[in-house]
Amino acid sequence: YESVGSYTVMLTVSDGSDESSETKTDYITVIEPTDEPDGWFLQNPYPVPDDLYSLNVLDANTAVAVGQGGTIIKTTDAGATWSILNSGTSVNLNDVYFPSMSTGYAVGNNPAYGEPGTVLKTTDSGDTWDALSISINYDMRGVFFIDENTGWIVGDGSYGQDGTVIKTINGGDSWTEQSSNIDGEIRAVFFLDSNIGWIGGEGYCALTTDGGSTWTPVDITTEDYQYVKEIQFLDANNGWIAASTSLYQTTDGGNIWTAVVPASDEYYSSVYFSDANTGWASSEEKVFKTIDGGANWTEQIDLPGYGGYDIESLDFSGSTGWFAGTEGIIYQNTDGSWTEMSSSIFPDTHTDLKDLFFVDENTGWIVGAVDNIWKTNDGGHSWIEQTGEFWTVYDVDFVDASNGWAVGDGPYNDDAKIYHTTDGGTNWTEQTSGTENWFAAVDFIDTNNGWAVGYAGTILHTSDGGNNWSEQSSGTGEYLNDVIFLDSQTGWVCGTNGIILHTTDGGTNWSQQTNSNDNNLYSMYFLDSNHGFAVGAEITILETTDGGSAWNEITTGSYTDPSYNSITFADQLNGWIVGDNGTLLTTTDGGSTWTEQINPTGVDLESVFFVNPTTGWAVGDNGAILKTSTAGEIPVAINEPDFVDTEPQKYMLHQNYPNPFNPTTTIVFDIPQAAKTNITVYDITGRTVDNLVSEYKQPGRYSVVWNAGDVPSGMYFVRMTAGTFSSVKKMILLK
Template identity: 20%
Template structure:
């Protein structure tokens, strides 16, 4: 893999008030980069040949085909195969080129492409197009259709109503053969010897004509269509297996509009009788068959998107009693917008586990069968869906800094285990914090290990999760009356030696503390009920008088405030700023190392993470801060690219002795840490100069080796892409691919892994495009 070093700087006018600034470098722990955004398809196979089961996914919005490497203990490491699979709908794997390793195939709706990705044996994948003309491609499958010993490819494409197969000439050159263009809204393809005559037949599902069909191969790859049913309303998926154990191939379907899972019994002469398995699979999208319970007969699985209630989705299995009477068992109702289901022995324990891909929560998951068909859910993609809060502490007591998160849409509190090299493994604590909005950690029960606390908005709950010392967590509610709970924190507020808890509540404008009686029983005390739409709470000794003060953020009044503790837990309110635009989070730490407590904030309307420098005099009451140059605190933006900035925290993440900053942002689902690089460079407190028009500048130096700087102006709020191409027009690097606010920018490009030669850098901002040439000389 080629690695490029890129540094992006927003440049302001340098005219006055010059002083050293603490700078930060961003490192992503979890984001959509690691999720499967609008996940459509899942498949499992041993990709890397290490004898355990890896997982593949196709996801539409991020144009991604990915594989997840199983380390042998069902910890999955994400590897991207491509991000050029536009509107990816389907993924499959087989040894396409016969070199004894596992290649991957995809079907992509947006670019009409069926592609295969050649594995070089070390799991480096090269993309090859099978066809660019499967219009609205929905499904891909591969097998030796013509019996010549190599792997051919099949597709179903919705917009041209086509089922096709692509003949491999033995050198992976593919010739297109159309089986039919009469499968209206073709959605799924599968191939098997339906009639038992020794050649490969083909099956299809098509949603616009409600049809399940099979195409009889005469042995010379001439296919005759046979309708199995025209009553699979909104047919989405087809599969084939000997369901009744009579030695012939039966067919299964999932259809969305009639909520139906069905199987079609083959009488041995390819006359099919319809049997309904279920009619409650709301928006059924996928069907599969396997012996789930190990009793020797064929059970059935389904995925259903289940958009009522909103976003709910179900993975289910249907137990065959041996006489093809099926009993429904729900595996999960939390695969939101479920699109695909598959079954295999993921963990190698001899029973059948289940996998799913779900669209609305961007999730690839597997469900561990305990041997008694009780299923434990495990997320493979470490997404934090609508991340709202982040915190760092040593959860597992191994001497490095782990990370915790709260994510709103998946109701999840999770912790990410640091291996000591800042590589993080996700572990869910709960998915029952409805509208999870805040997370914190402290030794609540005084047993010497780190417990976790949460605030959840939808269920008005403040809870703590007791760590048994092995990072197994037991849930304990503190209150279920925290109206619109948005933030939680813990500190010894009253100085009695045990851990109290604080909350900020959006619904009732309250900042509250819960007094711990020493046995983790909590008594409620209100600090204020005038923090309008309170979003965040924190506690520290702001004024250095030896007791614990409290800070709050409130969105409606754009205010950050602190509440002075008189030593008896009586609090006096002081404003820090009323200009933090819809502020969501507050935190305090000595960011600049000058011995007093500074304040940090995250505000969502201006996408800003900022810190407020304390001059050591705590003159908050007489000098409320409204501008960067006013009063006791000076504001320093760390970033204005945290889309929907929601939470901020500080800790020495990398152990280099200074304070780094972490943030969670809701709109881009990111958890990021900003590495403190120390006081380097200069900055001005004047407002940024907004460019009048977009512009791309000449790079400098040029020629260069290996670094050069590219500058550009963004004049409006546009998605910006900045890419490098070689003389043949091949993309060599993507430097920028995100929405940027108006400003002047610098990008430092390090081409240490590129050969000498002429390159072009191309920028696109809305309707504006420009390209310039540069020369790399070794």
């Protein structure tokens, strides 16, 4: 197509006579491409912030890595670019192996206690993955195939029982459980052919010569907690093991193992030999090389950074080597030296981000465990380190493009920190807090009036921009995690054990509000003085419609469920929640219902912020910065609903078609019972744009056309109400 817009496709079916012909109309919408992807995408780090637990190199250009939160990434250009692939799961993936260029397998944890472990398969070089069915209700740790059909998976077992070994000979269509004779979890597996193989667990290795029908355990070491992480054999006699505190070698097929490096505090995770003399091994943040079969080892790289990174997996194809590890680090070796292929705006340090604030689509700040504050002027595509000396900062708030505050922790036996800027962050000055209790949150309603809350019930207030802070009595010793004020008088605070405090006099008096949920609460948002939300541990969402006199549970779970860490709204209808394990939810009906959105990471997300109903960011662990310019949604062209010739069974507002559109679109809705019906169009500010239907409707399916010729391009919302039913859909107008 030469231009953007909606195109009509018509299909006519006829037997040759006009009377019997039938025409079906459909639509194709061509959208102007943008510089940013649809949905949520990562701005930092590259390619992912997730811990990578396994890497398999297919050839000099192609590698696949798996890891935290269901992460699968792939390169086909020697690491210059990486694609984030859809695994279909959010569990940790622990190992990946390709017996051929096209067919690969990945294994991981079980989604919940008592459910089967995760096994995935691809037949298109990793571009798409399908889940395979197994009956073992434990985490799966390792996988190895000798061809596309025959392979083994190892994993955990019941306490005091043997670890898991299962085998397939038909590409994973069915699995046979084998007796491993090794207690506890098994993390490593390697086979030379269909008969000879090895598995490794805690302090033991077991070998088989009959394809796993029988396994003979061998004691590797008498040291406790010596977990076997990886096994490699060059032939039936010569092999190596990477274990917790040492590397081991065998020359007799695994009957006797000898430590080839002294036991140490190093935690060895991976080993690879290209021949009998040349090999590499990784331990924590280091890679070693030997050219004499393991008699001597030379350190090749020691990763920088406070606390160091952990290298989890190392693999080679010919002379090209790779390793991957925690926080998404990826390095490549093509000339004897290691070069980083991953990147981050935070060099040489661990970077858990805690909060962010934007004043418009371009200008924003992020804070966290980075001992600094960072600013962007281009919507997050680049970040500038701010001037100042900072401790860990947990929260940041701005009232305009110039005036902002940030709060956090301080050194031992010193005041907790409050920082202030009047020039958009070019310079930050420290304000006197007068307390050693760290701060979790800060909220200002103008350049003078603000509150900071934190440890042990601490609430501070200022009426002069922070030049002077005074303590207010909270009446509680709970940790206070968030504070929100609507004006100089009305505010709320939430914290541990379900504590919710409310004030109507600027904090002179705080009263505790009734809440039957005692989970820790981490974030609050109020749409007005009556309608508000609080979120917290164990997928807790609380809602009030009377200013907090009563709080109702929308969702709550158990200790195994992730925490919801932050909630925000862009307007009365559109809101988002982020949480642990990459959790990301959205609502388009003011919080009545919440749905999950696709997220490119599985790390914990700590804060979310939107400047309008389409543009927002989220931040979290390992320096993760996510952005969306499409409200987190991936727009698709929605076609006309299939016609039904029976009365509808339920109220329904169908997606408009075409969508996106210009300038007209059709809205279809179903009425199962007679009711007063309203169809109303709103803009992103919540202002009514058009009333399309306002009348009593009998049961049936109806449609109405909206002509948007007089309104500008953008996102609009159509809302249907009928009796107690209410539903909202998003519409995109492109001119």
